[in-house]
């Protein structure tokens with residue numbers, strides 16, 4: 001009698017990769033692209049596409065979506081998915097010769113089932129580790145060997161964290177430099193009711209004025225027109241206060257000195273094929289980043305950059321929000 005064919009042999013479907021967390025599941029999305037679904041308590045849930053290593057959804061206990069994803073997003077390579085948290089690497093924006101925002105956001109990442117350990121946090125049960133290594137084609141446009149490990153974790157209170165570890169694996173002794181951003185799209189009720197705190201008095205490069213340097217004046221940042229600024233040496237905590245939704249997002253960043261703030265407003269919105277004309281009203285990008293000073297790694301060196309997001313219902317602070325409490329708490 002013929003021996004049973006091993007799983008994955010021609011003709012038999014290969015078994016889905018096992019994920020180390022029982023709260024993570026690999027599923028196929030309607031577009032045919034694979035995504036990992038992380039489940040937390042009640043309706044808390046995060047979705048991460050292998051395409052781009054991109055988080056596209058983060059829902060709280062009530063199942064309410066906290067990230068913006070365009071209704072016109074295109075889930076087809078080589079287009080990057082419009083919304084969620086695209087990863088900009090090895091280049092942010094046009095700060096170099098590569099395509100805008102580098103290539104990590106439109107490559108297929110794989111599941112990394114045996115990553116080098118990260119500091120243990122037994123409270124985190126739902127997580128996934130992904131890895132990106134350059135292909136032969138990638139090496140032609142950026143001639144450096146690297147390992148980019150990304151852990152996406154959903155904490156017990158619904159917090160979302162992304163930890164990136166980038167290692168130089170060049171074996172020719174050459175260092176490399178890169179810029180980076182977690183291009184986070186937050187879902188907001190109405191952009192003209194949103195305030196960003198933590199960036200006032202900071203210096204920034206204005207992408208709308210040929211990257212000229214200015215100093216932010218006055219109070220919290222509010223939005224009345226297109227904004228595309230790179231805040232330099234921004235604090236490790238930034239708050240996005242959505243008055244209408246009575247919600248405050250707290251963005252915590254580590255290893256990432258800068259913070260980009262972007263809203264395309266009406267004209268640019270119309271010019272983007274994968275973005276609804278009026279959608280600029282319901283989104284704001286606040287992007288922990290390393291832009292002004294590229295990061296340089298020698299062979300064998302590793303860099304770590306972390307983003308942690310939480311959404312606090314601002315009912316307790318509505319109208320009497322003490323931003324310092326949020327930012328320093």
Ligand SMILES: O=P(O)(O)OC[C@H]1O[C@H](O)[C@H](O)[C@@H](O)[C@@H]1O
Pocket residue numbers: 080093100101207228229260261262285
């Ligand atoms: O359209 P994308 O390539 O995704 O870029 C969207 C935006 O990303 C960042 O926030 C940049 O600062 C903007 O200049 C850019 O327009």
